[in-house]
Amino acid sequence: MPRPAPDPLPSVAAPSPRRPDVVRPPAMTDVATVAGVSHQTVSRVLNDAPSVSPRTRALVLAAVEQLGYRPNTAARALATGRSRTLGVLCMSGTLYGPASMLSGVQAAAREAQYGVMVVDLPSTDAEVLHQRTSLLLKQGVDAVVVIAPVPSSAEALRAAAGGLPLVVLEGEPDGEVDGVCVDQVAVGRLATEHLVQAGHRTVWHVTGPSGPTGHYESDGREAGWRQALTDVGAEVPPPLPGDWSPRSGYDAGQLLVRMAGVTAVFAANDQMALGVLRALRERGCRVPEDVSLVGVDDIPEAAYLSPPLTTVRQDFAAVGRESMQVVLAQIESGARQRARVVLAPELVVRRSVVPPLGDHPGRSWVQASVR
Amino acid sequence: MPRPAPDPLPSVAAPSPRRPDVVRPPAMTDVATVAGVSHQTVSRVLNDAPSVSPRTRALVLAAVEQLGYRPNTAARALATGRSRTLGVLCMSGTLYGPASMLSGVQAAAREAQYGVMVVDLPSTDAEVLHQRTSLLLKQGVDAVVVIAPVPSSAEALRAAAGGLPLVVLEGEPDGEVDGVCVDQVAVGRLATEHLVQAGHRTVWHVTGPSGPTGHYESDGREAGWRQALTDVGAEVPPPLPGDWSPRSGYDAGQLLVRMAGVTAVFAANDQMALGVLRALRERGCRVPEDVSLVGVDDIPEAAYLSPPLTTVRQDFAAVGRESMQVVLAQIESGARQRARVVLAPELVVRRSVVPPLGDHPGRSWVQASVR
DNA sequence: CTGAAAGCGCTTACAG
DNA sequence: CTGAAAGCGCTTACAG
Numbered sequence: 110m111p112r113p114a115p116d117p118l119p120s121v122a123a124p125s126p127r128r129p130d131v132v133r134p135p136a137m138t139d140v141a142t143v144a145g146v147s148h149q150t151v152s153r154v155l156n157d158a159p160s161v162s163p164r165t166r167a168l169v170l171a172a173v174e175q176l177g178y179r180p181n182t183a184a185r186a187l188a189t190g191r192s193r194t195l196g197v198l199c200m201s202g203t204l205y206g207p208a209s210m211l212s213g214v215q216a217a218a219r220e221a222q223y224g225v226m227v228v229d230l231p232s233t234d235a236e237v238l239h240q241r242t243s244l245l246l247k248q249g250v251d252a253v254v255v256i257a258p259v260p261s262s263a264e265a266l267r268a269a270a271g272g273l274p275l276v277v278l279e280g281e282p283d284g285e286v287d288g289v290c291v292d293q294v295a296v297g298r299l300a301t302e303h304l305v306q307a308g309h310r311t312v313w314h315v316t317g318p319s320g321p322t323g324h325y326e327s328d329g330r331e332a333g334w335r336q337a338l339t340d341v342g343a344e345v346p347p348p349l350p351g352d353w354s355p356r357s358g359y360d361a362g363q364l365l366v367r368m369a370g371v372t373a374v375f376a377a378n379d380q381m382a383l384g385v386l387r388a389l390r391e392r393g394c395r396v397p398e399d400v401s402l403v404g405v406d407d408i409p410e411a412a413y414l415s416p417p418l419t420t421v422r423q424d425f426a427a428v429g430r431e432s433m434q435v436v437l438a439q440i441e442s443g444a445r446q447r448a449r450v451v452l453a454p455e456l457v458v459r460r461s462v463v464p465p466l467g468d469h470p471g472r473s474w475v476q477a478s479v480r
Numbered sequence: 481m482p483r484p485a486p487d488p489l490p491s492v493a494a495p496s497p498r499r500p501d502v503v504r505p506p507a508m509t510d511v512a513t514v515a516g517v518s519h520q521t522v523s524r525v526l527n528d529a530p531s532v533s534p535r536t537r538a539l540v541l542a543a544v545e546q547l548g549y550r551p552n553t554a555a556r557a558l559a560t561g562r563s564r565t566l567g568v569l570c571m572s573g574t575l576y577g578p579a580s581m582l583s584g585v586q587a588a589a590r591e592a593q594y595g596v597m598v599v600d601l602p603s604t605d606a607e608v609l610h611q612r613t614s615l616l617l618k619q620g621v622d623a624v625v626v627i628a629p630v631p632s633s634a635e636a637l638r639a640a641a642g643g644l645p646l647v648v649l650e651g652e653p654d655g656e657v658d659g660v661c662v663d664q665v666a667v668g669r670l671a672t673e674h675l676v677q678a679g680h681r682t683v684w685h686v687t688g689p690s691g692p693t694g695h696y697e698s699d700g701r702e703a704g705w706r707q708a709l710t711d712v713g714a715e716v717p718p719p720l721p722g723d724w725s726p727r728s729g730y731d732a733g734q735l736l737v738r739m740a741g742v743t744a745v746f747a748a749n750d751q752m753a754l755g756v757l758r759a760l761r762e763r764g765c766r767v768p769e770d771v772s773l774v775g776v777d778d779i780p781e782a783a784y785l786s787p788p789l790t791t792v793r794q795d796f797a798a799v800g801r802e803s804m805q806v807v808l809a810q811i812e813s814g815a816r817q818r819a820r821v822v823l824a825p826e827l828v829v830r831r832s833v834v835p836p837l838g839d840h841p842g843r844s845w846v847q848a849s850v851r
Numbered sequence: 852c853t854g855a856a857a858g859c860g861c862t863t864a865c866a867g
Numbered sequence: 868c869t870g871a872a873a874g875c876g877c878t879t880a881c882a883g
Contacts (some may be wrong), residue, residue: 136860147870152862160868182620184860187875194597194619202586203579212573215600224619226565227598229586248565248595249553302772355707355784373784378538387784410751410781413758508878518854523878531852555876603852 111276133175144172152287156178185247193223195436197247198238200230200257203406204353206425207476210256210278213429221433226250230390231256235265244268251427252436254278257325274434274439282449287439289432289450290424293326296454297333299421300375300403303456307401308464309373311343315361315385318352319375330377331406351381356386365400366392370401372465379404379411379420382461386414415460514544517580526551554677557620564594566796566807567616569609571601571628576779577749579798581627581649583614584800591806597621606636613640623807625649629695635798645810647803652696653820658810660803660821662794664697666706667825671746671774672793674827678772679835682714682743684758688748689723700777701748722752729755736771737763743771743836750775750782754833755787768834779830788830798823 110267141148146165153161154169172178186192192311197217201207211227218225226248228241229266238259238404245253252274259266259277267275275343279287304312314334315457317327331348349364351357358381364391365371376382396402404411407422431450494623511652512519524532543549557563566589582598589596591620597619600614609630616624623645630648631639634657638646648659667705675683685705687699702719709716722728729752736742737760747753753779757767767773768787775782778793802821809817 138860148860149862149871150869153869156862162868165868178612179618181558181860182618183554183563184875185862186551186554187558187877188860188862202583203576205574208574208579211598215598219599219615224597224615225599226595227586228596229583230588243550244590244595245660247550247553296875309827355781359784383781385788387788390786410726410754413730413755415758415761415786417758434487439702509876519876520855520878521853524853527878533852536852552876555859556878558861559876561859679881 126203134181135178136181137178138171140172140176143176144168160340172358175370185250189428191251191440192249194248195223195225196242196248196250196253197225198230198241198245198253199227199354200233202227202229202256205406206423207256209425210428213426214254214256215429216426216434217430217433221437223251231259232261238265239269240466242266246271246273251440252276254432254436255280258326260275261309274436276435276439276448278428278432279326279396281329282451287435287446287448289428289435289452290325290426290452291452293329294333294336296405297330297335297375298337298423298425299333299454299456300405301334301337302418303458304373304403304462305337305341305343307373307462310317310465311338311346312369312373312375313346313349313365313380314348314374315358315374316348317381319350327377328345334375351377353378353380354375355380355384355387357381358386359388361385362388365389366394371432372401373402373462375403377405379406379408379418382418382420383410383414386418386461397461399466401462401465403462411457414461416461419459419461420457422455422457424455482791482841491643498706504740504851505552506549507552508549511540511543511547511549515539533550541661545694547814559696562618562622562811565619565621566594566596567613567621567624568596569601569612569624569626570597570598571604571630572724573598573600573627575824576751577789577794580796581799583588583651584797585625586800587722587797588801588804592808594622594804601680602627604628609636613637622811625648625803625807626651629697645807647806647810649803650652650697651797652700653822655696658819660806660823661797662823664700664826665704665707667707667745667792667794668701668746669708670703670827671709671776672705674790675713675744675746675772675833676708676714676775678744678833680772681719681836682709682745683744684717684736684742685719686722686745686747686752687719688752690721698748704784705746708715712742722748724749725777726750726751726755728752728756729757732756733759736760744773744833745771746774749791750777750779752790753791754770754781754785757789768832772833772836774833776825782828783830785832787832790830790832791828793826793828795823795826802812 137148137151140151150165152168180385196212196422199207215225227246230241231237234342253270255277258279262286268284275286277286279290280288299310308468310437316331318324318479335345349361351361358376362385365374373386376385382402385402388397389400394400404420405419407420411418411420435448494738508519508522511522521536522540532698568585568637570578570582586596599615601612602608613624624641626648627648634655639659646656646657650661651659669799672683689695690698716799720732722732729747733756736745747756753773756773760767760771765771771813775789775791778791781793808818
């Protein structure tokens with residue numbers, strides 16, 4: 110850790126410990142001097158305090174402009190006890206979903222005049238959660254937003270955050286902490302129902318990761334899939350475990366291709382769908398002619414796969430905006446609201462779904478897959 | 481903007497304007513009281529100052545532990561003039577490259593005990609650059625790192641950052657500001673030479689975006705491609721303009737498929753390569769049998785395309801680490817270093833490149849593409 | 852090795 | 868409508 114060099118000056122009684130050779134940025138007193146008022150008045154103008162004469166206000170604003178004055182956030186934070194900074198704990202920040210949410214939170218925060226401090230979250234272990242949250246608290250954030258599938262209890266998280274405003278973006282909607290999320294059960298239903306309505310007898314499912322503590326995103330999608338199947342009295346095949354990665358989709362695809370009678374697959378995200386697609390194609394199994402496929406997320410690549418992938422889209426920007434509202438409400442009220450904002454997903458129909466082979470003997474894709 | 485409620489207490493002479501009903505977190509003086517020392521001594525212990533007796537140190541540490549004391553960053557920042565916070569300006573944060581770099585910077589910053597404040601950058605216009613940088617300065621960051629293809633001059637950026645440490649992660653290595661980047665010319669060469677060595681007479685290129693100010697990533701890759709072709713006396717076909725998106729790759733692919741004699745394509749990133757792949761396949765043109773293809777980035781999807789995509793990988797984590805070093809050096813020296821760290825890219829060979837059709841008549845892929 | 856004092860740049864009741 | 872005073876929680880030379 111760098112240590113400041115010893116003071117180069119001899120021990121002449123200096124009025125201030127600051128380095129005198131460094132030009133310090135203008136402070137509020139400088140603005141006050143130029144404007145010919147006290148620094149409190151400058152503060153009032155800058156904070157839109159009620160009673161300030163228009164003339165004074167103009168004077169101050171001119172001085173601010175002239176000096177290029179920028180308020181010192183640290184001083185303000187020290188005086189008010191607020192930093193106007195949000196702390197974000199983000200897991201798998203390079204994945205499309207988390208990156209999009211982070212982006213949404215950022216934009217919303219900027220509009221609300223808040224800064225965003227980001228810390229990566231390698232896992233949702235209680236210990237890691239505690240350590241990373243404490244990093245954020247040390248930085249003096251006003252609230253923490255978590256972009257991670259934290260366990261529903263989130264005991265560790267609440268404890269770590271102390272009484273600080275807290276909102277979770279991928280948690281369970283009936284959990285203990287405030288949260289904003291897309292209805293994951295609806296995601297699963299939407300995908301599965303689309304496949305069922307196309308005429309498939311049943312739908313296989315490649316799941317997301319499911320830890321011992323439970324993942325809302327993963328479990329919710331699986332539950333929706335199960336419900337949609339059960340609703341129509343369809344058989345529920347055993348779910349194939351994945352972990353969001355293309356590789357896990359590929360592995361699941363290799364299993365699927367060996368089974369008889371698979372005509373429809375719902376992968377819990379687009380990356381896995383891509384892996385499934387690859388495994389299927391490798392064995393000469395065509396999508397959608399032989400097997401229909403649906404993913405989740407609508408990653409930018411989805412529309413340009415072969416075939417263009419039908420998927421379920423989530424409005425990440427809205428998640429960001431809503432979470433900012435929840436955070437602001439907590440900050441203003443000084444307490445958690447037990448607010449749960451649940452957003453609806455949207456089906457994006459492209460070309461990876463088609464009725465099952467054999468039901469429409471006249472269609473071209475009935476021609477045997479050669480390869 | 482929320483305004484604090486008026487003081488609920490009658491005008492009893494209160495020693496402090498703080499709300500007395502709120503439990504305030506322990507401050508350094510509290511620790512001092514418990515440890516039976518002065519708060520300066522506590523400060524010394526916490527900052528690893530040289531001369532503190534082991535006994536005192538232990539006493540203080542115990543008190544810190546007991547109270548769950550956490551230093552107040554705002555107060556420290558105010559006193560030292562340093563916030564131990566990095567400001568990051570990030571463009572296209574949902575793309576794999578920028579997201580990975582951001583992630584790398586974060587990890588490196590965390591290890592160096594720095595916080596990271598992120599602001600999105602919608603464009604590299606002088607005005608936007610100024611506005612967003614000013615947001616960061618207002619938050620009191622110690623340095624700004626820019627994840628964006630800023631123009632080489634970066635005049636606006638340097639002006640906006642004032643004298644603050646500044647490092648650009650996707651800028652030109654011979655620009656005016658400090659920077660860390662992967663050698664983009666080498667990226668272009670690597671991809672193109674691989675294709676040439678496989679026996680292709682020439683290589684077509686789908687470029688990244690190229691603004692009027694110039695994009696190092698885009699232009700560098702194109703220059704490398706051009707050089708590699710010129711080196712072997714190959715004809716240089718007109719580059720096809722793209723913008724990193726799968727859609728632009730698809731558009732370029734539609735052009736390519738109509739041209740005669742195209743056997744090899746170098747797309748400036750994997751997403752565009754995916755678009756090219758799609759366009760080619762749509763017209764019955766096989767990869768790699770009919771056309772070989774190379775991308776850049778090694779996105780997680782690359783290994784699971786059909787065929788698995790040969791690409792050029794950049795070590796984003798290293799970029800993050802190196803940039804942290806440069807920033808630290810600037811902070812310590814108090815001046816920019818004109819440091820340029822240039823990292824080498826790496827070719828990842830998979831299955832999208834093969835010798836051109838016709839040169840090896842015995843091979844299986846010579847069988848005419850049916851479809 | 853340790854304490855008293857001053858200062859960092861703001862905000863907030865309190866007086867005018 | 869505006870100024871004087873105190874305080875936010877630290878760090879930094881300066882004395883012991």
